[in-house]
Amino acid sequence: MPELPEVEVVRLGMSRAVAGASIESVEVLDARSLRRHPGPSEDFVHRILGARLTAPERRGKFLWVPIADSDEALSLHLGMSGQVLLREPGVDDALTRIRMLLTTVSDGPVQLNFVDQRIFGSMAIDALVPTADRPAERVPASVAHIARDPLDEAFDERLFFARLARKRTGIKRALLDQTLISGIGNIYADEALWLARLHYDQPADTLSRRRAGILLRAVQGVFAKALEEGGTSFDAQYVNVNGESGYFAHSLNAYGQQARPCPRCGRPIVRERWMNRSSHLCPHCQPRQ
DNA sequence: CCCCTCACCTGATCGC
DNA sequence: TGCGATCAGGTGAGGG
Numbered sequence: 001m002p003e004l005p006e007v008e009v010v011r012l013g014m015s016r017a018v019a020g021a022s023i024e025s026v027e028v029l030d031a032r033s034l035r036r037h038p039g040p041s042e043d044f045v046h047r048i049l050g051a052r053l054t055a056p057e058r059r060g061k062f063l064w065v066p067i068a069d070s071d072e073a074l075s076l077h078l079g080m081s082g083q084v085l086l087r088e089p090g091v092d093d094a095l096t097r098i099r100m101l102l103t104t105v106s107d108g109p110v111q112l113n114f115v116d117q118r119i120f121g122s123m124a125i126d127a128l129v130p131t132a133d134r135p136a137e138r139v140p141a142s143v144a145h146i147a148r149d150p151l152d153e154a155f156d157e158r159l160f161f162a163r164l165a166r167k168r169t170g171i172k173r174a175l176l177d178q179t180l181i182s183g184i185g186n187i188y189a190d191e192a193l194w195l196a197r198l199h200y201d202q203p204a205d206t207l208s209r210r211r212a213g214i215l216l217r218a219v220q221g222v223f224a225k226a227l228e229e230g231g232t233s234f235d236a237q238y239v240n241v242n243g244e245s246g247y248f249a250h251s252l253n254a255y256g257q258q259a260r261p262c263p264r265c266g267r268p269i270v271r272e273r274w275m276n277r278s279s280h281l282c283p284h285c286q287p288r289q
Numbered sequence: 290c291c292c293c294t295c296a297c298c299t300g301a302t303c304g305c
Numbered sequence: 306t307g308c309g310a311t312c313a314g315g316t317g318a319g320g321g
């Protein structure tokens with residue numbers, strides 16, 4: 001469930017079970033889900049077994065759970081198809097790659113299933129390091145290069161506008177660059193560009209400051225609305241920690257809407273091949289400038 | 290340093 | 306029923 005709203009739904013959903021919980025057992029069913037862990041699975045298990053967890057945190061699409069009284073965190077990324085499912089002990093899900101048994105503070109034992117069809121996601125134990133802009137705040141070392149996301153209170157808008165104005169690439173590429181602004185993926189990029197009436201290939205450095213401002217507000221607006229609606233689910237693949245779908249798919253204006261009328265002008269939305277994936281847009285509302 | 294392409298993976302679905 | 310092609314919400318290494 002991979003863009004910022006979906007990851008935030010997972011973070012919120014995990015929070016009650018995970019904060020203060022201790023890890024009673026860990027089973028790595030597929031070691032490929034530890035690709036980003038620097039060491040063998042035994043090392044992962046050894047370092048996390050018996051640990052006490054704290055409240056989960058997020059930056060962009062990256063999630064982590066700091067381990068109490070340590071300088072490390074259990075970090076996880078959902079990739080394209082990752083899920084965190086909280087189940088009664090003994091309840092399994094298809095495609096579970098890592099399984100943990102937690103003793104929670106107020107809900108007794110809970111099983112955490114890390115499910116991932118394509119295995120682009122992963123779990124790892126990672127050192128926490130101070131952030132460059134707020135040294136009192138720490139993030140996993142593997143997240144340090146990721147820009148703050150636009151829902152982060154410390155997101156620096158002026159820095160974002162300044163860096164965007166120097167990008168000699170298409171605006172959609174820039175939106176997807178997690179070192180410039182994090183949390184945006186293919187769905188929300190298309191939605192924000194539709195809202196801001198921008199063509200995906202318009203060079204980022206040609207956007208006026210005013211236009212860039214409209215675009216950033218569009219990103220924030222679409223994130224907020226998607227979050228309210230529990231994220232975007234197209235099928236059973238994308239669900240919250242209880243296995244429930246989000247409803248934002250009903251609110252999409254451009255993504256996946258090819259051949260349907262543009263909600264603004266009524267002309268058909270088109271889908272174009274772009275960067276080995278696809279872009280959805282209204283060619284009338286979002287002309288190449 | 291900046292920008293771009295490609296590799297990494299599996300399973301669901303569709304057309305023949 | 307079977308088979309191949311196509312598709313999917315992301316990231317980072319490495320080359321130009």
